Amino acid sequence: MITISDLTVQFGGVKPLDSVDVEFPVGTCGLIGPNGAGKTTFFNVLSGFVNPKSGSVMAFDTDLFAMPHYRRARWGLRRTFQTEQAIEELSVYDNVAMVHEHWGENRSQRRDDVMGALGFVGLDHLDPRSKVGVLDARDRRLVEIARAVVGRPRLVLLDEPAAGLPDEETEHLAGVIRNIPEHMGALVILVDHDMSLVQNTCSITAVLDFGKLIAAGPTAEVLRNEHVIKAYLGTEDDEL
Amino acid sequence: MSAVDEQSGSTGTGAFAPRPQSRKVPAKTIVNTVIVVVGMLFLFFLLPTLTSNYWLQICTQVVVYSVVALGLALLVGRVGMVSLGQIALLALGGWVALRIGFATGLPFPLLMLAAGVMTGLFGVIIGLPALRLGGLYLALITLMAAAAISIVLQQTNFPNGGTGFLGYSITGSGTAALRRPDIAQQTEGFFRYTLIVGALMFLLAWIHVRGKPGRAWAAIRQSQPAALAGGVNITLYKLWAFALAAFMTGVMGCILAASGGGLTILQFPTQESISLLAAVFIGGVYGFSGAVVAGVFTKLVPALLDNWNLPPDLLLILFGVGVLQVLLTAPQGLAVQFPKDMAKLGRLIARPFTRGSKAKAEEAAR
Numbered sequence: 105m106i107t108i109s110d111l112t113v114q115f116g117g118v119k120p121l122d123s124v125d126v127e128f129p130v131g132t133c134g135l136i137g138p139n140g141a142g143k144t145t146f147f148n149v150l151s152g153f154v155n156p157k158s159g160s161v162m163a164f165d166t167d168l169f170a171m172p173h174y175r176r177a178r179w180g181l182r183r184t185f186q187t188e189q190a191i192e193e194l195s196v197y198d199n200v201a202m203v204h205e206h207w208g209e210n211r212s213q214r215r216d217d218v219m220g221a222l223g224f225v226g227l228d229h230l231d232p233r234s235k236v237g238v239l240d241a242r243d244r245r246l247v248e249i250a251r252a253v254v255g256r257p258r259l260v261l262l263d264e265p266a267a268g269l270p271d272e273e274t275e276h277l278a279g280v281i282r283n284i285p286e287h288m289g290a291l292v293i294l295v296d297h298d299m300s301l302v303q304n305t306c307s308i309t310a311v312l313d314f315g316k317l318i319a320a321g322p323t324a325e326v327l328r329n330e331h332v333i334k335a336y337l338g339t340e341d342d343e344l
Numbered sequence: 345m346s347a348v349d350e351q352s353g354s355t356g357t358g359a360f361a362p363r364p365q366s367r368k369v370p371a372k373t374i375v376n377t378v379i380v381v382v383g384m385l386f387l388f389f390l391l392p393t394l395t396s397n398y399w400l401q402i403c404t405q406v407v408v409y410s411v412v413a414l415g416l417a418l419l420v421g422r423v424g425m426v427s428l429g430q431i432a433l434l435a436l437g438g439w440v441a442l443r444i445g446f447a448t449g450l451p452f453p454l455l456m457l458a459a460g461v462m463t464g465l466f467g468v469i470i471g472l473p474a475l476r477l478g479g480l481y482l483a484l485i486t487l488m489a490a491a492a493i494s495i496v497l498q499q500t501n502f503p504n505g506g507t508g509f510l511g512y513s514i515t516g517s518g519t520a521a522l523r524r525p526d527i528a529q530q531t532e533g534f535f536r537y538t539l540i541v542g543a544l545m546f547l548l549a550w551i552h553v554r555g556k557p558g559r560a561w562a563a564i565r566q567s568q569p570a571a572l573a574g575g576v577n578i579t580l581y582k583l584w585a586f587a588l589a590a591f592m593t594g595v596m597g598c599i600l601a602a603s604g605g606g607l608t609i610l611q612f613p614t615q616e617s618i619s620l621l622a623a624v625f626i627g628g629v630y631g632f633s634g635a636v637v638a639g640v641f642t643k644l645v646p647a648l649l650d651n652w653n654l655p656p657d658l659l660l661i662l663f664g665v666g667v668l669q670v671l672l673t674a675p676q677g678l679a680v681q682f683p684k685d686m687a688k689l690g691r692l693i694a695r696p697f698t699r700g701s702k703a704k705a706e707e708a709a710r
Binding site for chain 2: 174194
């Protein structure tokens with residue numbers, strides 16, 4: 105369970121996040137909202153790339169903001185990026201092993217853990233020694249997700265993992281994402297614009313608009329919510 | 345999994361079946377290893393018997409500057425940080441080695457170690473701005489730091505056995521060489537000694553690049569956010585890279601202090617760091633052989649120009665053309681491009697003989 109209280113981020117006169125209070129209980133949770141709603145800023149605050157003006161994040165009884173950013177990864181906070189960031193120069197194996205070795209635990213199990221993560225995302229058909237630079241977009245995405253689940257992740261943040269993927273590949277991705285909580289024991293927060301992916305994977309969904317939380321709850325309910333529909337269609341003037 | 349099992353089974357390393365490294369060693373690796381071993385054997389046993397002391401001294405310098413270039417190539421190619429202070433660090437390594445060498449009776453390997461460690465610490469200080477700055481700004485700041493070191497060394501001179509903290513005596517002979525190790529008193533022996541030390545430095549760098557630091561550097565170079573998200577302590581690994589490059593450079597400074605008749609600041613012009621960077625680009629920043637090419641360009645080519653009675657400034661023009669050529673046609677540097685070109689030439693020569701199986705030849709060309 106992760107509890108976010110009164111989270112505010114301010115860049116000059118702009119507040120990408122404005123007093124956000126939200127809870128993500130278990131499983132895979134969605135975080136949606138129109139462009140510029142503050143979703144990626146939310147992830148950046150959690151990862152430690154952006155310092156909040158106020159607020160706190162308690163993740164499984166740990167104060168996330170008390171740790172420097174690289175320690176958060178060791179604690180079990182993992183993320184992927186909107187523009188995929190698998191390390192091109194390294195092999196598929198090294199990409200995943202790198203995260204494992206900085207995690208620092210379970211050394212003797214590294215090979216098994218890495219191969220397990222690659223198998224989990226469905227990349228066991230690849231030669232683990234092939235360079236990531238030669239892979240196609242789908243496989244690179246999956247390498248990035250393998251990086252996010254290797255070892256013992258506790259909180260996995262996925263930033264638009266389906267961006268740019270065709271439908272049939274998004275389906276495979278949805279299966280992988282759905283399985284993360286059960287197989288890897290982590291809470292997943294998924295940001296995506298693909299509503300069918302969100303519906304397929306997330307039991308709980310929160311909606312941001314202009315930095316404010318406008319709805320949170322069971323996904324189906326949230327997607328029917330009048331404010332949410334208006335925010336997406338851009339007609340709710342009072343939110344501006 | 346079946347694909348992996350199948351292949352590993354065929355190479356007879358079934359005991360390590362899940363290891364990704366369990367497959368057959370690629371032919372390229374074998375060829376490279378053979379080239380390195382044969383090259384080292386040639387340099388170690390044959391070269392000293394084939395050439396004069398003068399050229400051996402030049403070759404000693406080539407080894408020294410190859411290692412310095414390797415340090416720079418690590419910073420530029422692997423981590424993505426430009427340092428223009430490497431030549432000043434080389435001078436600093438020489439100063440430390442001379443100072444400790446004249447003050448104590450430490451054996452030569454310990455002197456190298458001391459020079460390396462001290463220079464490594466200084467490298468970390470020079471690297472501190474890299475935590476905040478990158479690109480041109482970092483290059484500029486390291487260049488200024490190098491200039492500062494040069495100015496100080498110009499005032500203090502290199503120790504020549506004098507008294508006091510600076511260890512310099514005006515009444516002495518001006519410069520004095522560091523004593524050489526017992527097993528390498530003569531030029532030949534010292535060249536071999538340098539070769540071994542240089543090889544060890546290359547090995548040290550290779551171990552780093554192949555290991556945890558190398559993977560962390562690759563991540564930092566591509567994307568610092570991705571590196572952070574993977575748990576990489578960016579501060580530590582950036583400074584580590586600077587420390588490693590400076591350590592290697594400092595060790596070679598110790599070698600340089602013992603190679604000739606002592607050191608003067610004139611041997612370490614600040615701008616040489618810039619031409620070294622150009623040479624590293626020409627050689628190639630990614631591979632290890634690129635550093636050797638850079639060493640050859642920095643020390644052997646000027647000596648050859650001198651030998652042919654050509655003006656040494658020609659080197660700068662050569663570097664300019666070289667960098668332009670590399671950037672336009674061979675971004676990975678000569679060390680990668682040259683073998684490719686040679687292979688192409690080989691195929692061209694072989695073509696008339698293999699005309700009958702043209703399709704086959706085309707396949708091979710791929």
